[in-house]
Amino acid sequence: MSLITSKSYNVHYYEVDAKKRALISTIMNYLMDICSVQSDSRGVGVEYLMANNKGWILTQWNIKISRYPLYDENLKVSTRANSFYKYYAYRTNYIEDSLGKLIVDGRSIWLLVDSTKRRPVKVSNDMYAAYNISKDENERFIHSSFKPLESWDxxxxxxxxxxxxxxxxxxxxxxxxxxxxxxxxxxxxxxxxxxxxxxxxxxxxxxxxxxxxxxxxxxxxxxxxxxxxxxxxxxxxxxxxxxxxx
Known part of the structure; x- marks a missing residue:
């Protein structure tokens, strides 16, 4: 089973809107940050990627918000790398309030690339080991697709x-x-x-x-x-x- 990493976050005044609700950018930054925290803690963060001429490119987010975090609220933000498939990583993120209630649920898909050639590269065995992912774990999310707009408001x-x-x-x-x-x-x-x-x-x-x-x-x-x-x-x-x- 892949690892779950969690961290406590407190919603600051500069992270909220006029109604004292966390901005969507604030929520996304928390979700992105916990991904980095997990990768760094497992030795496959930014320094590892730069040394190995690799980089993760985010290809898709799906985020559902049942309730917006509020100013000065304490949150538990968590992430899990669900699985790898060829060049892709599938990751789950979520936010819970102080009572343990799920208020934000997110899923993301990432593409591993050669940072010089800008071409996809397969996820290596050391990545599987770092995130404690078995090659038998194959949970994958649907890759969404939208058509470009032909007209707009x-x-x-x-x-x-x-x-x-x-x-x-x-x-x-x-x-x-x-x-x-x-x-x-x-x-x-x-x-x-x-x-x-x-x-x-x-x-x-x-x-x-x-x-x-x-x-x-x-x-x-x-x-x-x-x-x-x-x-x-x-x-x-x-x-x-x-x-x-x-």
Whole structure:
């Protein structure tokens, strides 16, 4: 059985919105951070990857939020590397409140690449050993797929800043979701809560580039369903996503 790693987090004032709820970027940063904590603790973190000319690229997130963490709330954030398959890693993340109730459930898919050639490489035996994963464990999530938008209701334009870049020298994956949220009309953002998001990362982008976020908004029985397409200056799809608001 693969390992579970947990850590306590306290929601800071600068991590919440106008209603003192943790931002989706805050939640994602917690989920990303616990992944790094686990990898570092098992000796296969950033230093190991750099020394072996490898890197993990996030290809997909699915996050379901039953309740948003609140300002000054203490949380338990956990992760488990479920399985590997060829070049891919499948990981589960979740957040519990102080009573042990599950409030955020996340699943992610990662691709291991040669950081110089930018080509996929197979997960090595030392990775299996580090995460205590057996090659018989084959739990895999469905790879979601969305079509690019042909029409949209809103458009936002962003210039990529130095602060948007991560250690892999491309835009941090959480930034894409922050841009998506900015494309949501204010009345929806203020009066509804995003309960689920699925993000598919298609192509990287870098400092100095300009991107556009297109969002199509549809009314549902309980709120809104929004589909999103982030494109670069050449019209190439960078990220596709769908968000559910109630």
């Amino acid at each position: 809103t458009e936002k334009v962003f210039d990529i800043r130095y602060s948007d870049i991560d250690t892999n020298q491309h835009v941090n994956n959480v930034k894409y979701v922050s841009w998506i949220i900015e494309s949501i009309p204010l009345d929806i953002a203020l009066n509804y809560e995003m309960r689920e998001i699925t993000v598919v990362y298609k192509k990287e982008t870098y400092y100095g580039h300009r991107i556009k976020v297109h969002t199509k908004i549809e009314k549902s029985q309980t709120g809104y369903i929004c589909t999103h397409d982030i494109i670069n200056e050449d019209g190439e799809d960078l990220t596709l996503a769908i968000t559910y608001w109630e």
